[in-house]
Amino acid sequence: MSETEQLKGWKEIPIGGLILAPGNAREYKTGGWRTFKPVHHMDKCIHCLQCWMHCPDSAIKVEGGKFIAFNYDACKGCGICAKICPKKVQAITMEKEEK
Amino acid sequence: MEDAKVNNKTGQTTLVALTGNEAVATAMRQINPDVVAAYPITPQTSLMQKFADFAAAGLVDTEIILVESEHSAMSACVGSAAAGVRTMTATSANGLALMWEIVYIAASSRLPIVMPVVNRALSGPINIHCDHSDTMGCRDSSWIQIYSENSQEAYDNTIQAIRIAEHANVLLPVMVTLDGFIISHSIESVHVYEDAKVKEFIGEYKPHNPLLDLNNPVTFGPLDLYDYYFEHKRQQSEAMKNSKRVIEDIGRLFGQTFGTVYDLIETYRLEDADECIVVLGSTAGTAKEVVDALRGQGRKVGLLKIRVFRPFPETEIIDALRGVKVVGVLDRSEGFSAVGGPVYQEIRAALCARHDISIVNYIYGLGGRDIGIADITKVFDELSAIRKAEKPITSRVDYVGVRE
Secondary structure: OOOOOOOOOOOOHHHHOEOOOOOOOOHHOOHHOEEEEEEEOOOOOOOOHHHHHHHHOOOOOEEEEEEEEEEEOOOOOOOHHHOOOOOOOOOOOEEEEOO | EEEEEEEOOOOEEEEEEHHHHHHHHHHHHHHHHOOEEOOOOOOOOOHHHHHHHHOOOOOOEEEEEHHHHHHHHHHHHHHHHHHHOOOOOOEEEHHHHHHHHHHHHHHHOOOEEEEEEEEEOOOOOOOOOOOOHHHHHHHHHHOOEEEEOHHHHHHEEEEHHHHHHOOOOOOOOOEEEEEEOOOOOOEEEEEEEEEEHHHHHHOOOOOOOOOOOOOOOOOOOOOOOOOOOOHHHHHHHHHOOOOHHHHHHHHHHHHHHHOOOOOEEEEEEEEEEEEEEOOOOOOOHHHHHHHHHHOOOOEEEEEEEEEEEOOOOHHHHHHHOOOOEEEEEEEEEOOOOOOHHHHHHHHHOOOOOOOOEEEEEEEEOOHEEEEOOOHHHHHHHHHHHHOOOOOOOOOOOEEEOOOO
């Protein structure tokens, strides 16, 4: 659920909690769950792609074998990428989410 | 045993000697549900056994799912109703308790499942006889609850329940209750309507967003957190409110088709009554006998039978009790609220604006304890004493038929 989406009233939604449109999971922005967000430091990154391999939400965009960006709509802020980033590299840090 | 009579309006009605369970099974045969999933439990067992006989004899097209528990029975019903077919089950007491989780899910998924419940005391100590502790326990589950006075009503209510549950303004599951053994196992004369007439009355089932409509895929039972759960509950409240009018309309239509009109409540000799007993289920029949006897002695007594407990017919009850001065509410379950049984609390709340009325509660009949003419006469005598201020109200909640 994106923060800007207008929530609907009880008369406007299907009864029984039914979802009438298929394949709408991609509309659900799990990024809203984060309390800490991963921040990427390109100058330190060695593009080993350990983060990409371990990200449970496929929230890391890679092109041509290189780290491009986080998909913050999908990233739940679990911190696995920062943990797996080699100690000598430390190209990902977790920072407190601020509104 | 069978005495056929022809009525111009209803077609052929056959008077048959049936137990309450057989009467309900007969209604189910005529309804011919697509799926029935059930597990045996006394005193419901003979109901489903009879229905299984009908299925074995090829008299219904029903797919009977034999499950390993009532939790599974209601789960199978949820699946089947969501798939988009007419679905029924039946249970009693601890069976209903084991269904509990799924009872709520059926209602909140807005699945029009119809379930006869043969009322039996909840354990423990273990007991197989009638009281209303099972269905009263799930009065807040968003199931419509219709209580039956006798086999005929259990049969009639089951037929009506299908149309009520499936009505587009309702789409809630319905429990039809009948008192365990007292109704379920006693043989009474029941007017059975023509199969074709019943089929015509309930009509063809048109499911709401069925899961098996592959051209319009839907999701049932998704996670529903603080952003939408409340809105779905609000919809359920509205459906329950809507159902009142639907139950009245279908009760009237039923009368036009089969001869007996049904309403949310039934009043018996209440017009000028000073004292009134409020009761539901089979005890209403006994209480009517007492009312007749006391009326014969010139006493102004009457009866209010609640047929539909959910939705609660508040305005109708306020209207019906307008002239009454003392009300005795009979509860066949103990709510353990320490301030009276569930029916009593609802009646008190409904009449909270009345300062000229005394309302007292009598818990009775727990675990199948018999209640007879003498017990109910004694209650009326007490109500009369309260009205004449001969007896001060020392306790608003009393117990009928328990040993001190």
